[in-house]
Amino acid sequence: MKKDIKLLVEGKRLDGRLPDQLRPISMKVDVISRADGSAEVRLGNTIALASVYGPRALYPKFLQEEESGIVRVRYNMVPFSVDERKSPGPDRRSIELSKVMRLALEPAIFLEDFPKAAVDVFVDILQADGSTRVAGINAASLALACAGVPMRDLVSACSVGKIEGTLIVDLNGIEDNNSESDMAVAMMPGRDEITLLQMDGELNKDEVLRLLSLARENCKKIYELQKQAIREKYKSGE
Amino acid sequence: MSDLQEKYVLELLESGKRIDGRKFDEYREIKIERGLVQKAEGSAVVSLGKTKVAAGVKLEIGEPFPDTPNEGILIVNAEFSPIASPEFEAGPPGEDAIELARIVDRVIRESKCLQLEKLVISQQNVFIVFVDLHIINDHGNLIDASALAAIAALKNARIPKVENGKIVREEFTGNLPVIFTPVVVSVCKVGNNFLIDPDLLEENVLDSRLVVGVRDDDKICAIQKQGSKPLKFSDVEKMLDIAIAKSKELRRLVG
Amino acid sequence: MIVLPGEFLDERKGRKLGKGVYEENGKVFAKVLGLSKITDTEVSVIPLSGTYLPSAGDRVIGVISTVEIAGWFVDINSPYLAFLPLGEAVEEFVDTSRVDLSKYFDTGDVIFCRIVKVTKSKNVVVSMRDMASRKLYGGVLVKVTPHKVPRIIGKGGSMIQLIKQKTKCEIYVGQNGVIWVKGENKGKAIEAILMVERESHIPGLTERVDRMLSS
Numbered sequence: 001m002k003k004d005i006k007l008l009v010e011g012k013r014l015d016g017r018l019p020d021q022l023r024p025i026s027m028k029v030d031v032i033s034r035a036d037g038s039a040e041v042r043l044g045n046t047i048a049l050a051s052v053y054g055p056r057a058l059y060p061k062f063l064q065e066e067e068s069g070i071v072r073v074r075y076n077m078v079p080f081s082v083d084e085r086k087s088p089g090p091d092r093r094s095i096e097l098s099k100v101m102r103l104a105l106e107p108a109i110f111l112e113d114f115p116k117a118a119v120d121v122f123v124d125i126l127q128a129d130g131s132t133r134v135a136g137i138n139a140a141s142l143a144l145a146c147a148g149v150p151m152r153d154l155v156s157a158c159s160v161g162k163i164e165g166t167l168i169v170d171l172n173g174i175e176d177n178n179s180e181s182d183m184a185v186a187m188m189p190g191r192d193e194i195t196l197l198q199m200d201g202e203l204n205k206d207e208v209l210r211l212l213s214l215a216r217e218n219c220k221k222i223y224e225l226q227k228q229a230i231r232e233k234y235k236s237g238e
Numbered sequence: 239m240s241d242l243q244e245k246y247v248l249e250l251l252e253s254g255k256r257i258d259g260r261k262f263d264e265y266r267e268i269k270i271e272r273g274l275v276q277k278a279e280g281s282a283v284v285s286l287g288k289t290k291v292a293a294g295v296k297l298e299i300g301e302p303f304p305d306t307p308n309e310g311i312l313i314v315n316a317e318f319s320p321i322a323s324p325e326f327e328a329g330p331p332g333e334d335a336i337e338l339a340r341i342v343d344r345v346i347r348e349s350k351c352l353q354l355e356k357l358v359i360s361q362q363n364v365f366i367v368f369v370d371l372h373i374i375n376d377h378g379n380l381i382d383a384s385a386l387a388a389i390a391a392l393k394n395a396r397i398p399k400v401e402n403g404k405i406v407r408e409e410f411t412g413n414l415p416v417i418f419t420p421v422v423v424s425v426c427k428v429g430n431n432f433l434i435d436p437d438l439l440e441e442n443v444l445d446s447r448l449v450v451g452v453r454d455d456d457k458i459c460a461i462q463k464q465g466s467k468p469l470k471f472s473d474v475e476k477m478l479d480i481a482i483a484k485s486k487e488l489r490r491l492v493g
Numbered sequence: 494m495i496v497l498p499g500e501f502l503d504e505r506k507g508r509k510l511g512k513g514v515y516e517e518n519g520k521v522f523a524k525v526l527g528l529s530k531i532t533d534t535e536v537s538v539i540p541l542s543g544t545y546l547p548s549a550g551d552r553v554i555g556v557i558s559t560v561e562i563a564g565w566f567v568d569i570n571s572p573y574l575a576f577l578p579l580g581e582a583v584e585e586f587v588d589t590s591r592v593d594l595s596k597y598f599d600t601g602d603v604i605f606c607r608i609v610k611v612t613k614s615k616n617v618v619v620s621m622r623d624m625a626s627r628k629l630y631g632g633v634l635v636k637v638t639p640h641k642v643p644r645i646i647g648k649g650g651s652m653i654q655l656i657k658q659k660t661k662c663e664i665y666v667g668q669n670g671v672i673w674v675k676g677e678n679k680g681k682a683i684e685a686i687l688m689v690e691r692e693s694h695i696p697g698l699t700e701r702v703d704r705m706l707s708s
Contacts, residue, residue, distance in 0.1 A: 117572035148543020153499030193468035199461040
């Protein structure tokens with residue numbers, strides 16, 4: 001819950017960033033050889049790993065959809081990813097985030113290209129320092145592309161929020177826990193369409209719209225980084 | 239069979255009509271029955287058209303969370319009971335039930351409508367406020383109905399007397415400190431139309447949905463996008479406007 | 494050149510849309526990570542990776558999975574099972590009320606066949622009618638990434654011919670990424686195939702394979 005911590009000192013955030021600055025970001029693809037596609041995304045100290053398997057046969061049969069494939073997403077936090085050890089296995093938050101992440105990625109995927117089959121996306125958070133769901137979505141999107149899953153566009157995500165009256169981008173752990181408001185946005189930047197939008201806090205309508213605008217700008221930056229990460233890996237391909 | 243019905247609903251919507259004749263910005267008939275369950279410290283049963291949700295507030299005593307020693311605790315849970323729909327199975331809450339509970343929790347918590355700091359009993363003891371949502375009939379728009387039931391139940395909840403560290407049921411010392419009335423309005427997009435309060439069939443054909451929690455001062459305390467189609471940025475602005483406008487109507491019903 | 498999903502390729506201009514692309518408002522975009530192929534008649538993207546999704550016309554290597562009353566189900570290394578109808582496999586008349594089809598093809602048998610039909614919900618039908626199709630006896634199966642198959646075959650079949658010649662092995666290559674190899678030197682042949690798969694992007698591949706096979 002919210003404590004009395006000063007998050008902004010002379011216009012700079014606790015980690016030295018300016019309000020509209022992203023943390024150092026690194027993205028790598030093909031990091032898990034057994035997977036059909038995989039990626040690692042780091043937003044500052046937050047580390048997300050994603051693996052994609054599929055399209056693959058889907059059992060039991062009653063899960064199959066005649067005209068469309070399905071996407072399953074599992075978001076999971078590794079026990080040692082947080083300050084106080086998190087018991088392994090899904091908790092309510094992970095279950096909600098798995099659903100929300102699936103809905104963030106689905107609109108980008110051509111489900112009709114693999115009817116009756118499934119694409120499974122697994123996201124493991126190795127270290128959590130805020131904005132884990134957006135790091136996870138960025139990694140999952142890279143993994144899907146590398147697995148050859150047919151998509152309309154990549155999905156790029158970022159977090160925005162408000163601390164001490166100031167609008168900020170890319171919340172780290174301490175900001176996430178103590179912000180006046182935080183918002184997670186995912187979009188298909190090439191199409192300018194939102195696929196994930198979650199917010200909590202106390203904001204008036206204008207602040208919500210301003211944060212959305214900030215998110216839109218930064219998702220586009222993330223998009224460029226994602227494209228670069230894929231090209232880096234495949235530039236030596238014929 | 240259901241696919242054909244859905245096609246019909248979609249056609250109607252595209253021509254500007256709804257299957258029950260409502261306007262796009264019209265709620266179904268809403269009834270709120272307060273205090274039905276006397277065993278609960280607070281309760282409300284909300285009917286939103288044929289959708290029916292019961293909310294019960296139970297208070298227990300427990301230790302505060304280590305990082306908030308001067309606050310009571312709020313826990314929201316939702317059960318999608320098998321009595322409510324042929325699609326609900328018995329067992330632990332699935333992702334939809336969990337998501338619904340967490341959204342309602344966020345709306346209550348972020349709006350600060352429940353003054354948790356007034357629920358401290360002693361240094362080691364605080365009140366734990368359990369808000370349990372029980373779906374009785376699913377005929378669409380469970381989330382708006384559940385949030386309405388939750389806030390109505392909280393507003394008629396009373397604090398039980400505490401003697402020697404134990405709760406004395408049926409004796410009360412006052413009302414639960416609830417100072418705002420946040421409500422949830424789901425705004426749905428179908429094709430180029432926006433509508434509120436989707437009925438069961440409408441829920442299956444909508445493209446996407448924005449669940450918006452609005453406080454009395456029009457502050458937005460929670461947003462959750464649902465549905466499998468994306469939204470444009472301009473859609474979000476329109477949907478927020480609709481949510482804020484409709485929230486006043488809902489709030490009046492809670493009283 | 495390498496393209497990513499969502500990348501704009503070209504205006505359609507009445508051309509055919511091949512694999513790996515989608516159209517919106519007359520503009521063609523890449524659907525998968527791959528190599529763009531834009532000609533006067535067609536716009537397509539050759540995927541760099543991905544599970545094999547069956548396409549009519551493909552020649553594939555399959556393994557008989559179950560024997561049915563009027564045909565067989567075949568595993569073609571895809572999320573989708575293919576069906577080989579009796580009429581597409583056996584020329585003579587077969588009295589299905591008397592004959593058990595395992596007489597012709599049994600579970601585990603390997604066949605080289607052609608995909609003749611793929612429906613929208615991905616029901617796949619294969620056929621053994623054409624001259625090239627046959628049952629493959631003995632030998633071993635190797636799986637490679639489907640998109641590397643053209644490289645393994647080589648221009649005009651040059652790479653696979655090189656490997657066959659040098660190892661004196663019988664080799665059949667399925668477009669579904671399954672390759673059948675038979676012969677005493679099959680170990681060398683398999684090594685060569687996997688080398689091509691691994692190093693397809695490094696220039697001088699043909700020489701390296703030749704050298705490896707000659708040693």
